[in-house]
Amino acid sequence: MEAILNINGLSKRYGKVKALNNLSLQINRGDIYGILGPNGSGKTTTLGILLGVLNADSGSYSWNGKAPSKYDRKNIGSLIETPNFYPYLTARQNLSIVCKVKEVDESEVDSVLSIVDLINRADSKFKTFSLGMKQRLAIASALLGNPETLVLDEPTNGLDPQGIAEIRTIILDLAKEGKTIIMASHILDEVEKTCTHVAVLKLGNLLTYGPIQSVLNNQEQIVVASENLDGLKLTLSQIDGVSNIQQVGNKLSLMLATGKDSSYLNKSLFDKGIILSEISIQKPDLEANFLELIK
Amino acid sequence: MLDLLKIEYKKLIPYSTFWVIFGLFFLFTPIVFYGFGQVKIDAFPIDFATMYKFPNVWNNITYIASWFNLLIGMLLVILICNEFSFKTYRQQVIDGHSKADFIISKILLMSSFSLLSTLYLFIIGFFFGSFSGGEAPFLTDIKYLLIYFIQSLGYMSLGLIMAVLIRSSALSIILFICSIFVESIIRLLVPDNLAQFFPMKIISNLTPFPSPGGVQVANMNGVITEAxxxxxxxxIAIIYIFSFWGISYVILTKKDIN
Structure with missing residues (x-):
């Protein structure tokens, strides 16, 4: 796989506070990489360094294997925290300035405004926009020049549920086009629904990283119950593909190897003479996993 | 380079404060210039009889116009501080400008302001001179326009430093004006031969007090010192201006963009 971004030992301090401690990470082409962590974990600091607005104290990074320069940034679509535009300019005037900065043809302005559904408000001043519209304009701006890589920091911050859903749809559509997306978030649900990979930060330290399933262990759990709980427990341990048997109250939870499903389990138990009084599939409690991780 | 200036004017043309401040400058300069010739204050060492005539008109108009340099300087401070408060400086770095691009943009912008006001003074001066006549051809002493151009760059360059250092409009404007007065107080405390090299002294001396006896340089108290x-x-003014630009760039590169 081709690395889009290499981060080697980045560190950054604000006075006594260590905002980022020796972060190393590789992000490959086509990844949807979530940077997850509570507030103050160093997510925005990391993205700020990668986009040239913060100076790192030590360490280095490279986009596409080259030393950082303003020319990489022209080919990255970014949305960092709040949308930053001139309040007294219209949406179209604001984007036309971005086009000039990114050296992109101004004819793209109308098409990106259509993508985010702001074309009817193209000639309204930015200051008249609602928060959701401002955020959508920022996404439109990030799409100018059809960049291969997008860097998004808390893209749904402060939006209402409908706005969040809209932004998510846009991000997933972009992902389908094969773009590389790097997304910082403190909302687990958001990362889980959109990302392929995740890195978890806490107080500037990288706790863990990798494909999202392996990091957050989002395998489904099966919960079973029977009159004879001890017999059930014993029999379960003899069934092929069953792992992680745990007692929860008067029920048992377990995990099944990939390829095995609940009907396989039910049948195997029935064959061994165990009748289940209950069998249910439980979505994994990512929240609990995540909280466990950052404890 | 030209693209950077184009971006600046895309931001500027729809911005009403720009039109108001340049409007005031365009309106007040000829009115005040004309008014001075009518009121004829005795204490002023201006030869009122030849005030509007070539070649004196160039020295006089640039002297009067230099009072409004602070106005244009304030506009520049507001424009730069806007980039910090709207976070558009940060956004433009993220989108692919370097910190140097930012400083170069602002230098181009202030140069264009200086050029605009100098051209305007040329028109006003030419207008007054043509109606009043005079012994000299109109190009005589036109160097005062060039000097005025440098002076107005000088004030704006000081504004640039204040803006990149302080980043808030109101505070930067206050410090921009205060620094000029504070310097003049400090100058009273140091020997004259040192005081005359202070940056604001040098820059304000570019449009010298016009006097019938020719070009003489007077200090704040009107005492003529060894000029x-x-x-x-x-x-020296040009050296100061380049240093102000350099210092502003160093301030920007050292600071994180928040």
């Missing part, structure tokens, strides 16, 4: 020649003043 540095206008050419030397010009060279």
């Amino acid at each position: 540095i020649s206008l050419n030397t003043t010009l060279i």
